[in-house]
Amino acid sequence: MFRAVAVPVIGAAVLTLPTLPTPAQAADTQSLVDALRAAAGKPPGVRATFAKGQCVRGTYTPSADAGQVTRSLSFTRPWPLVGRFSVGGGNPSAPDTTKTVLRGFSIKILSEGGDTHLLFENAPVHFARTLDQMLGFLQVRAPGPDGKANPEAIAAFAKANPETTRQSAFVAGKPLPGSYAGIVYWGVHTFTGTNLAGQTVPFKFKVVPGAGEIGLSDEEAKGKSAQFLVAELTERIARAPVTFDVVALLAEPGDDLTGDITQRWKNEDERRALKLGTIAVDALEPNETCDEGIFDPGRLADGLGAPDDEIFAARRTAYGISFGQRAK
Template structure:
């Protein structure tokens, strides 16, 4: 296993089992959830995406600088948290050795009377700019009668919608993650903090592992079992907590704060960031703890304003719908 120095870097999905429609229709959260499940083969009792994962518990500890970004009770005091590391897609059998599949990290900061839920992924952009584009992206990957997607339809959609290729290109350019504990995770959307001084502070979340980025060579990856990440994490936690710095990547004049989540900010890797605090993952938690509810992206304590882009707005409804389906 080789260690890659931690550098600034930050979800993926999939849709309908039908051919591309001859009449355009507006996408909504229900249609997206249905499509995600269809592409994955509609496995019962699992999430529409990030179906397989490992629940964990830990703590959040604020930094001395947090007030420059937010006055939120969730971030300005120490709290316990519940988290879930995961592998992208709606198929729980997706192998950890699939290099181009997203990795996710969701957390609930259990701040009494004002919990905050956050969703992070190992790419800095989403794979679609709008809900309709997301629908089209997934429909292009719909299985045909033989159970396989039409590669010509995928290529045609990508040519007409080049921004939908950015997330996949970012993930494909990275080596295979060796551990959930060695991944840089991103928030993708632009949040707005209210600082201790009452000022609005637009920013993006970035979660940076204390261990640096941990990656496998192609040769090392071939020796791994299909699902190794949960076992690797449990073994690592038996020795020491796993720590991450929670960073706020600050907006600059001219940044797009509400629209295109397939685009990074200019010079994003080099701009100023404030450390909000530290996550310490202490132990593996039974998956039922995470599966009995959702990580609700709209659950934000006062002092953190929700992103304004339509992808984020749809996430809250979609997560609730997905929970209802898997709870049946």
């Protein structure tokens, strides 16, 4: 499915983790978390988004080509991992049969001397270009006095901000996911690897299911319960580990590396890809294992540079704020 290629030298500098947010950015991030919770009706004790999910455990095994992209111990050696499959939004009881809601997959590669945490979702783009746009998107979806959002306000915002419709259009164009194990997940942001030769390699993560994409027709979906995904995953893992290829989509000249994450790179599905390794999920894990902390998007082992866009910079703060609220 993927072919190994020579990785171009993009530059000699190594990206570093983003600096701590300024007070103004932290205030914006608090507003985002509040808006996420408001859009979901403020259920207590749950994540601000991707509130519904199942913790799992497994392993990561590197491919022979991983060192062409990154020297990171997390990706060039085998390790155990903890993961969490999830359904988007802040409703912990969201029906699995809702087609337009995002599905997520978060992992912690438990590499000695420096773990790596990564967040993936079943769309290759984010739903907002800037923090202000993200806040506006969420605020128009807050329930009114009748407990419902105003569809006219949502439509007006979408018309004024067309880039906020790209993610939902992508998800709506796919069949309802029939299994957590049959979803293609993306990292959305541009990371920068420092490879074994000391070269910097910008790329995006793509996580491809070994079982292929598993989708349900509208008729098949009618026969599914609102909570079928975990039951299906349980039965599947009992037969064999669930596997995914972790793939690096390599940047090309002219790609936007730091700006609009509501847009894909040109010909992204057809471009050069390099397999970093394989994830094998072999057991369900008690949800308490995942709930006792966070999947911290800023936690990256040496050899993997953080994305340089404002949405990613806000995410680390947002996850910490959300954890503090649900832990009360």
